[in-house]
Structure formats: C-alpha cells, structure tokens
Amino acid sequence: MQTALTKKLGIEHPIIQGGMQWIGRAELVAAVSNAGALGTLTALTQPTPEALRDEIERLRTMTDRPFAVNLTFLPTLKPVPYEAYRDVIVDCGVKIVETAGNNPSAHMPALKAAGITVIHKCTTARHALKAQQIGVDMVSIDGFECAGHTGEEDIPGLILIPSAVSKLSIPVIASGGFSDGRGLVAALALGAEGINMGTRFMCTQESPAHLNIKQAIVDNAETDTALILRSLRNSSRVARTQLAQSIIDMEKAGATIQEIGPKVAGAKGRKVYEEGDVEGGIWTVGMVQGLINDIPTCAELVRRIVDEAESIIEQRLMKLTGRSSVTV
Numbered sequence: 591m592q593t594a595l596t597k598k599l600g601i602e603h604p605i606i607q608g609g610m611q612w613i614g615r616a617e618l619v620a621a622v623s624n625a626g627a628l629g630t631l632t633a634l635t636q637p638t639p640e641a642l643r644d645e646i647e648r649l650r651t652m653t654d655r656p657f658a659v660n661l662t663f664l665p666t667l668k669p670v671p672y673e674a675y676r677d678v679i680v681d682c683g684v685k686i687v688e689t690a691g692n693n694p695s696a697h698m699p700a701l702k703a704a705g706i707t708v709i710h711k712c713t714t715a716r717h718a719l720k721a722q723q724i725g726v727d728m729v730s731i732d733g734f735e736c737a738g739h740t741g742e743e744d745i746p747g748l749i750l751i752p753s754a755v756s757k758l759s760i761p762v763i764a765s766g767g768f769s770d771g772r773g774l775v776a777a778l779a780l781g782a783e784g785i786n787m788g789t790r791f792m793c794t795q796e797s798p799a800h801l802n803i804k805q806a807i808v809d810n811a812e813t814d815t816a817l818i819l820r821s822l823r824n825s826s827r828v829a830r831t832q833l834a835q836s837i838i839d840m841e842k843a844g845a846t847i848q849e850i851g852p853k854v855a856g857a858k859g860r861k862v863y864e865e866g867d868v869e870g871g872i873w874t875v876g877m878v879q880g881l882i883n884d885i886p887t888c889a890e891l892v893r894r895i896v897d898e899a900e901s902i903i904e905q906r907l908m909k910l911t912g913r914s915s916v917t918v
C-alpha cells in the first residue's frame with residue numbers, strides 16, 4: 591500500500607507511531623520501524639539532550655529502518671531547553687522530526703538546513719495551514735477523539751481530516767482514533783496519506799508501559815476517558831480515573847495552575863507507566879481504547895492492519911463498485 595507518505599519517508603506501510611511521553615523509547619520505536627511502519631522516539635522522555643543522544647545511538651543498534659524523533663512544544667512547569675534537544679536531533683543526523691504543540695517556526699531553519707522532513711501535528715485545519723505556510727513537509731491532524739492534547743475546538747476526525755485535506759497541498763496524516771484496518775481504509779478514503787497511532791501502539795508487547803496499563807486499555811470502553819485541564823486551555827484526554835475526576839472537580843471549583851500542577855506532574859505520570867498503579871497519577875489514553883482487545887507484537891499489529899485494510903478494499907469496496915479487483 592504505497593502512498594505519498596510511504597514514498598516520502600521510505601517506509602513500507604502508511605502507518606506511524608506518534609510521539610508518546612514516557613512510552614516512545616528505543617524498544618518500541620525499533621519494533622515499529624522493523625515492522626515496516628515509522629517509529630517515533632520522544633525527545634522529552636529523555637531527561638537531558640545528552641540522554642537523547644544516547645537513546646538515538648541505542649535505537650540505531652536496534653534498527654536500520656527509518657525512524658522519527660518527536661519534539662513537543664507545550665506549556666510545562668519547568669522550562670525545557672528545546673534548542674539543545676533540537677541540536678542533538680540535527681547533530682545525530684535524524685532524518686524525520688515530528689513536531690507538536692506550539693508553532694515550530696523558530697526551529698524550522700535549523701531542521702530544514704539539515705534536510706530533515708518535518709511532520710507537524712496539530713488539532714485544527716487553521717493550524718495545519720499555518721504549518722504548511724512555515725514550510726513543514728506534512729501535517730498530522732489529531733481529531734478530538736485522540737489521546738493527549740486535543741486542542742480546544744473539539745472537532746472529530748471525520749470532519750477534521752477531510753477539512754485539512756481540502757485546504758492543504760502537502761500530505762495529511764490522519765491521527766486520533768485509529769487502531770485497525772477499518773480505520774486505515776477510512777483515513778485513506780478521507781484523503782489522508784496514512785495514519786498516526788498512539789494508544790494502539792502503547793498496548794503492544796514491545797511498549798514499555800506496565801502490563802496493568804495495557805490490561806486497563808484492553809478492559810476499558812471508549813467512554814472511559816476524561817478531558818482534564820480544559821479550564822487552563824491545555825485540554826488533555828486521559829484515562830477516566832478517580833484522580834482525573836478529582837482534577838475536573840478542582841477545575842470546576844476554579845482551581846489555579848499552581849493548585850492543579852502537582853497533581854498532573856510528569857514524574858507521577860512516569861511512575862504510572864513504570865509501576866502500573868493506574869490511580870497513582872494521570873496517564874494518557876484515547877477513546878480508541880474501546881476498540882482494543884489484545885496486546886500483540888508491533889509486527890503482528892502492523893501486518894494485521896495492512897491485511898485487513900487490503901481485504902476491506904478488495905473484498906468489500908471493490909465489490910460495491912461491481913468491478914473485480916483482479917486484473918487478468
């Protein structure tokens with residue numbers, strides 16, 4: 591299944607594993623890339639730019655396939671040395687960068703001078719257009735159903751994806767709510783060049799998330815997510831836990847960022863993924879968990895998605911047209 595995405599990135603299948611804080615480490619990224627999709631290392635999961643350099647080197651011992659590095663620009667409690675992380679990415683000769691959050695324009699000259707393909711992830715068609723104007727190569731568009739930062743406009747993928755495709759001339763990647771071949775075919779039908787998945791890849795054998803988290807994803811329904819930090823205009827879709835509910839209650843009562851901050855601290859989230867206490871901190875997950883029923887290897891998952899997508903096109907869609915998919 592070749593699209594503008596596979597051709598531009600030199601990958602086999604039009605599937606990306608998006609950046610995931612605490613989860614996007616070398617083991618998962620290598621497994622995704624070795625499966626013929628695109629794995630993405632998450633820069634800020636590494637405590638320092640130097641640690642990112644080591645992680646990129648470690649990753650290179652595990653795969654010789656293309657991979658990306660995610661750099662997320664979002665409000666943080668502690669200032670982040672973004673330039674230093676970016677310089678490590680450039681120095682290490684990384685070829686693909688996924689940016690997310692705020693406008694990446696300050697970093698574009700350095701990234702483009704190094705010949706890096708930049709995929710910017712955003713949540714509105716307006717931001718996607720802006721990203722195109724500042725010279726990114728592709729846009730990942732995250733619908734409201736996505737895990738993590740949903741933006742503030744709440745437009746689901748079914749509208750957002752074709753809206754972005756109609757407005758942009760660069761390739762659009764559909765993100766948020768994808769887990770299987772049905773989703774991939776739907777994304778292609780909406781005009782996207784491929785899919786970006788977070789939650790589905792978090793729930794694989796090679797994902798570093800604790801088994802309790804993976805099992806919670808398998809057990810949870812699509813209704814089991816919550817939107818926190820809306821009052822701070824930093825909305826984030828996370829697992830619907832008692833802790834998430836208590837944060838929403840604090841927000842309703844008018845709590846300030848100083849009061850909420852300690853509850854959502856990254857260090858606590860990290861412990862959840864490492865130790866598996868699902869109530870020990872906030873953890874990120876998308877509505878698509880309702881469609882996830884197993885914990886496959888990345889190779890099994892990618893193969894299954896592609897096989898299912900091809901079979902839907904050949905067995906169902908081609909038949910609907912009354913034409914055969916087989917040309918003799």
Ligand SMILES: Cc1cc2nc3c(=O)[nH]c(=O)nc-3n(C[C@H](O)[C@H](O)[C@H](O)COP(=O)(O)O)c2cc1C
Pocket residue numbers: 607608609610611612613632660662689690691711732735736737738739765766767768786787788789790792873874875876877878
């Ligand atoms: C555990 C987790 C952590 C995430 N952390 C980040 C992040 O640091 N930066 C980022 O750009 N996106 C992050 N995301 C979002 C994903 O890259 C992707 O856009 C999103 O998961 C797509 O929605 P889906 O989960 O329905 O596939 C995260 C997602 C998950 C599940």
